[in-house]
Amino acid sequence: MSSIVSIKKIVFSQKKFFDNxxxxxxxxxxxxxxxxxTDVLAIGASGAGSLAAIAARRQxxxxxxVAKGKLGKSGNAIxxxxxxxxxxxxARQYGEKKADPALTPNxxxxxxxxxxxxxxxxxxxEQFVKNAGPRISEFLGWMEKTKVKTIFLPPSxxxxxxxxxxxxxxxxxxxxxxxxxxxxxMIIDILVNNGRVAGALGLDLYKGEFIIFEAKAVxxxxxxxxxxxxxxxxxxxxxxxxxxAFRAGVxxxxxxxxxxxxxxxxxxxxxxxxxxxxxxxxxxxxxDLKNGNHDEIVIPKVLxxxxxxxxxxxxxxxxxLGKEICSGRGSKNNGIYYHFPRRPYIKHAIxxxxxxxxxxxxxxxxxxxxxxDYNWLKEGIKNGTPLEVGxxxxxxxxxxxxxxxxxxxxxxxxxxxxxxxGAFGALRIADGVTEMIVQGYEAGNSAAEFSKRAGGEExxxxxxxxxxxxxxxxxxxxxxxxxxxxxxxFEKTVDDGFNIIRDEKGLQATLNEIxxxxxxxxxxxxxxxxxxxxxxxxxxxxxxxxxxxxTEVGVRAxxxxxxxxxxxxxxxxxxxxxNNFLYRLVGENDHGKIKMTTKVPKVTKMLLPTGKYDQMMDxxxxxxxxxxxxxxxxxxxxxxxxxxxxxxxxxRGK
Amino acid sequence: MMLNxxxxxxxxxxxxxxxxxxFKVHIPDNEQWNALDLMRHISTNMDxxxxxxxxxxxxxxxxxxxxxxxxxxxxxACVTIVPNSGTxxxxxxxxxxxxxxxxxx
Numbered sequence: 001m002s003s004i005v006s007i008k009k010i011v012f013s014q015k016k017f018f019d020n021x022x023x024x025x026x027x028x029x030x031x032x033x034x035x036x037x038t039d040v041l042a043i044g045a046s047g048a049g050s051l052a053a054i055a056a057r058r059q060x061x062x063x064x065x066v067a068k069g070k071l072g073k074s075g076n077a078i079x080x081x082x083x084x085x086x087x088x089x090x091a092r093q094y095g096e097k098k099a100d101p102a103l104t105p106n107x108x109x110x111x112x113x114x115x116x117x118x119x120x121x122x123x124x125x126e127q128f129v130k131n132a133g134p135r136i137s138e139f140l141g142w143m144e145k146t147k148v149k150t151i152f153l154p155p156s157x158x159x160x161x162x163x164x165x166x167x168x169x170x171x172x173x174x175x176x177x178x179x180x181x182x183x184x185x186m187i188i189d190i191l192v193n194n195g196r197v198a199g200a201l202g203l204d205l206y207k208g209e210f211i212i213f214e215a216k217a218v219x220x221x222x223x224x225x226x227x228x229x230x231x232x233x234x235x236x237x238x239x240x241x242x243x244x245a246f247r248a249g250v251x252x253x254x255x256x257x258x259x260x261x262x263x264x265x266x267x268x269x270x271x272x273x274x275x276x277x278x279x280x281x282x283x284x285x286x287x288d289l290k291n292g293n294h295d296e297i298v299i300p301k302v303l304x305x306x307x308x309x310x311x312x313x314x315x316x317x318x319x320x321l322g323k324e325i326c327s328g329r330g331s332k333n334n335g336i337y338y339h340f341p342r343r344p345y346i347k348h349a350i351x352x353x354x355x356x357x358x359x360x361x362x363x364x365x366x367x368x369x370x371x372x373d374y375n376w377l378k379e380g381i382k383n384g385t386p387l388e389v390g391x392x393x394x395x396x397x398x399x400x401x402x403x404x405x406x407x408x409x410x411x412x413x414x415x416x417x418x419x420x421x422g423a424f425g426a427l428r429i430a431d432g433v434t435e436m437i438v439q440g441y442e443a444g445n446s447a448a449e450f451s452k453r454a455g456g457e458e459x460x461x462x463x464x465x466x467x468x469x470x471x472x473x474x475x476x477x478x479x480x481x482x483x484x485x486x487x488x489x490f491e492k493t494v495d496d497g498f499n500i501i502r503d504e505k506g507l508q509a510t511l512n513e514i515x516x517x518x519x520x521x522x523x524x525x526x527x528x529x530x531x532x533x534x535x536x537x538x539x540x541x542x543x544x545x546x547x548x549x550x551t552e553v554g555v556r557a558x559x560x561x562x563x564x565x566x567x568x569x570x571x572x573x574x575x576x577x578x579n580n581f582l583y584r585l586v587g588e589n590d591h592g593k594i595k596m597t598t599k600v601p602k603v604t605k606m607l608l609p610t611g612k613y614d615q616m617m618d619x620x621x622x623x624x625x626x627x628x629x630x631x632x633x634x635x636x637x638x639x640x641x642x643x644x645x646x647x648x649x650x651x652r653g654k
Numbered sequence: 655m656m657l658n659x660x661x662x663x664x665x666x667x668x669x670x671x672x673x674x675x676x677f678k679v680h681i682p683d684n685e686q687w688n689a690l691d692l693m694r695h696i697s698t699n700m701d702x703x704x705x706x707x708x709x710x711x712x713x714x715x716x717x718x719x720x721x722x723x724x725x726x727x728x729x730x731a732c733v734t735i736v737p738n739s740g741t742x743x744x745x746x747x748x749x750x751x752x753x754x755x756x757x758x759x
Contacts, residue, residue: 205709
């Protein structure tokens with residue numbers, strides 16, 4: 001299919017401007033600008049953006065994907081561990097005989113709502129459960145073409161390598177055909193006119209040129225926000241989508257909830273890998289968790305069993321490991337230690353064989369994880385060398401407030417995936433990969449319907465000029481602060497007060513410091529290079545602006561939530577309080593200032609509970625239900641991976 | 655111990671000849687850095703104008719977009735371990751595709 005987007009170039013005349021001292025003054029009108037027209041603009045080329053583009057194209061719309069990175073290689077899908085799922089009945093219908101029909105759509109729905117600590121919008125969860133079957137089934141077809149192994153794990157989950165998930169998205173886009181692709185372009189802001197979406201303004205990162213996208217509908221599939229210094233996500237996760245939506249007047253919510261996973265601290269060359277989490281699921285019974293003083297970290301038996309058998313491990317490990325790290329009992333680098341005791345060797349062997357089999361199947365080489373060599377770790381485990389492990393955030397539950405159609409309060413703007421909020425409330429245990437696929441497709445359909453119904457809207461050139469002026473100030477500030485230094489200062493205060501376990505004093509100090517950075521440091525940022533082509537100082541300044549918006553809302557919400565819930569854990573308010581806090585905290589844009597409001601989640605099937613738990617983890621214990629919960633089996637990933645590996649070897653032996 | 659890092663600097667926008675800048679970096683003996691760590695360290699602490707691929711970076715050998723020429727050999731910066739001392743050279747993979755310094759399109 002031929003290109004479906006008309007492109008016209010507007011080249012401004014090159015003018016030189018000088019300040020009163022004869023120095024060169026940067027003039028934004030010197031930067032080239034061009035226009036791309038499309039019906040539906042999908043921002044982001046990971047799962048949410050790709051699936052939105054596919055759905056909208058199938059409805060006959062002209063569709064453009066614009067991505068900060070490259071299709072199939074950008075966004076957080078490639079970082080996934082990674083699994084995706086549907087209910088067991090659907091999985092059987094789609095031909096997976098080993099699927100457990102006891103995991104009915106209703107059980108899946110109830111699990112997600114309970115895991116969200118009842119903050120999930122139940123209509124969004126229903127949409128998730130209902131559409132997971134057809135969407136994941138189609139996705140599996142693309143997965144097959146990647147040639148990377150996908151392993152089925154009962155009751156109803158598939159496990160594969162993150163890079164294959166990215167490749168499968170790319171295959172889907174290519175097979176659909178006719179989707180225009182604009183890569184390595186960062187969208188700076190949504191363009192709004194007459195109270196609805198008119199398009200978006202982007203920056204071509206390599207050329208340093210602006211691109212005005214004229215679009216009838218826009219889908220933001222830009223992922224989450226990671227304000228911490230210790231991350232396991234791609235570098236793009238700077239809350240671009242949520243911040244852009246907020247600037248366009250759309251509320252954002254649940255920004256206080258981040259999902260932390262055990263992550264490698266050192267060596268620095270491998271820092272940020274979630275291998276410790278993956279290995280925990282494999283060799284858990286040979287690992288003793290110890291704090292910085294090498295004293296055992298005591299986890300109640302029932303919770304330890306849950307951590308070793310279900311994906312509740314994400315919350316349980318964050319809570320117990322986080323308590324050590326945040327109360328001064330962590331290691332030198334703010335972590336804890338995995339100890340691999342010399343006795344009894346058989347336990348090591350089982351964990352190591354499991355990992356060995358998994359790495360060979362998914363990453364082609366033994367003791368590789370993602371693209372990195374971990375044979376040094378194999379030796380360390382054998383020798384009983386402790387492994388220093390920290391907690392880093394893999395996912396932000398918060399984002400743009402949407403309805404079950406992925407529509408926002410701004411007509412023409414749709415937000416699926418990690419950039420939105422609503423499906424998982426205070427804790428995501430269900431798969432983020434499923435979320436991006438299912439919601440991405442829904443958003444694409446909604447955007448296509450909107451573009452057909454509502455037509456286009458003219459671009460407001462004044463808005464474009466204002467945005468250009470705003471984001472190029474760093475070129476004219478002379479002798480100011482490096483955006484890298486300001487980002488470092490920002491991350492430090494976030495680490496100090498908005499980390500895993502929080503309290504009033506720390507959160508307030510972080511809020512004050514964010515306010516100071518916003519008023520004093522950020523406006524004083526200057527770029528040491530005047531060049532526009534691949535000027536990462538410029539990119540970093542725009543990313544930091546987005547992070548500041550998202551994080552301020554997150555910290556304000558964390559201060560207001562005077563309880564512990566899901567992944568929001570407060571040492572000064574350890575109780576879970578359904579009587580006073582069973583609502584979502586929403587950040588609204590009140591003439592450029594953040595106004596915090598509340599929203600009670602929509603109920604469709606499960607009534608919201610009342611009452612209090614003195615300790616939040618008592619609620620988690622209650623969810624164990626002696627492992628009656630069908631979904632509980634889901635997390636024992638490695639056990640099933642290795643079973644399949646062993647079966648193969650056994651058959652080969654015959 | 656110091657590492658002398660030679661980095662090729664070039665800006666297509668300036669139409670000037672490329673040149674090498676030398677940065678002296680201290681990497682503690684007990685630490686192991688990759689080439690991306692090194693470039694990030696230099697840009698944050700020594701020369702913010704250094705251009706190298708850093709948007710949409712996975713940092714774990716997945717996306718395969720951070721390729722550089724490390725001591726003459728084409729490698730992914732995020733999985734290339736750099737020496738702690740001696741001399742080390744970073745160049746763009748291709749002069750032709752070079753946008754700025756080490757960043758290639």
